[in-house]
Amino acid sequence: MTPEETKAFEEKIHAFVGRENGPPKRGNDDVNEAMIRHWAEVMGDELGTYTDAEYAAGTGKGGLIAPPAMLQAWSMEGYPMAENPAQDIQRQLHNVFDAHGFTGVLGTNTSTEFFRDLKPGDQVTAHCIIDTISEQKATGRGIGYFIETLTTYTDQNGEEVGKQVFRVLKFIPADSNDAADSSTEDDSPSVPTRITSPRGHDNSWWWKACDEGKILIQRCTSCQTLRHPPRPMCGECQSIEWDSIESTLDGEVYSFTTLHYPKIPGYQYPNTVGVIQLSEGTRLVANIVDIDYETIKIGMKVKGSVEQVDEKTMLPVFRPE
Amino acid sequence: MITETISFASVNVGDKLPGKEVPITSALIVGGALASRDFTSVHHDKKVAQANGLPDVFMNILTSNGLMGSYVTNWTGPDATVKKIALKLGAPNLPGFVMTLVGEIKAKDDSTGIVDIEVIGENNVWGMHMAGTVQVQLPQ
Ligand SMILES: [Zn+2]
Secondary structure, eight states: OOOHHHHHHHHHHHHHOOOOOSSOOOSSOOOOHHHHHHHHHHOOOOOOHHHOOOHTTSTTOOOOOOOOOGGGGGGOOOTHHHSOOOOOOHHHOOOOOOHHHHHEEEEEEEEEEEOOOTTTTOOEOOOOOOEEEEEEEETTTEEEEEEEEEEEEEEESSOEEEEEEEEEEEEEEETTTHHHHHHHOSSSOOOOOOOOOOTTTTTHHHHHHTTOOOOOOETTTTTTOSSSSSSSTTTTOOOEEEOOOEOOOEEEEEEEEOOOOOTTTTTTEEEEEEEEETTTSSSEEEOSSSSSSGGGOOOOOOEEEEEEEEEEEEEEEEEOO | OOOOOOOGOOTTTTTTEEEEEEEEEEHHHHHHHHHHOOEEEEGGGHHHHHHHHHOOOOOOHHHHOOOOOHHHHHHHHHHHEEEEEEEEEEOOOTTTTTEEEEEEEEEETTTTEEEEEEEEETEEEEEEEEEEEEEOOOOO
């Protein structure tokens, strides 16, 4: 999209913010024992307060209650979702995203507050609004926007019984060929690979060289200043003329951090990431491997090589000399 | 059946809940989707899940939420009251995976009797499936 198209698109999606998803939606079923029992069976809920009325009457709850996490389930649309989902405001918003290539959707967060336990006979009504849409974000899944909906749940007396914030990412799928590959050849889940390098007009040449086992450093042909990461203009003399040299990958540890959590699929943990001061003068972010991270020191001499780190990815890695 | 309720006084920040392994099966994924009234096709139709970039049907968010809830209330016992469940989702749960749930008490509020329990569900293939906090009010 051109900047003008992006602006027009963002105006379209932001017009949805603050709108109600539709009229308040009363659940098709009031809170009831049968649906609670079905839920408890699947979720492994073992409390008699959910499933044993006689026992529950003698507890502090004074009778059966629904598992709190069921709150959202009471007003779900149900079977029509599979064939002919309601064209509510949220769906219309998603359609706008889809029409602009943001076809991917992924639930990322849910946060629910419960103001009281629900009991059989309670009637749950959901009031949902499109609460926020984020700025455009570059995520591991692709470029996209986070949409947050806020749902307030009320009971038969109009009292609030809970509140839920739900966040989804609508994104342009980064590499849609992966799915087709893994589904046609083999049904088992593929071994995850690292997040694909973001390649654009100004840096794809650098990644292509990396794929071929070479780490290049961009050089201004006007003043010879080296720069990394790749960018169009020299910071010293503002020239946009450049070539590159190949790094020897001799360097020292300028800084480093070790990640333990969260464990992102495709990476080895503990995952030590260093900023390497190369002998040429520029710095490079890369893994430091084959060393106990507790023994790494700032200034330690390291030597790099470009290696295949998974099925699809070539990257520089550094080891102590 | 679990009949004892853990008291507020008996728990401390840093206490860990016993870990629990949850085998992820097609039955759990489809059963959880139906119990939560979520008929979105990716949770019961493998072909649709594959068209959406995953090798098989995957667990819906309401089931993840439900498993986080049951993990905590099976530990607290019947007279506790769940106040909040907040979770961030990571890698999908697919049939054949095993998710391990662990929990740790991160905070205790003496004035309300509410404890914050951090719960992490990690599967053995793709890593972190969910990480979040369950707030639960315990009897004194
Ligand atoms: Zn220059």
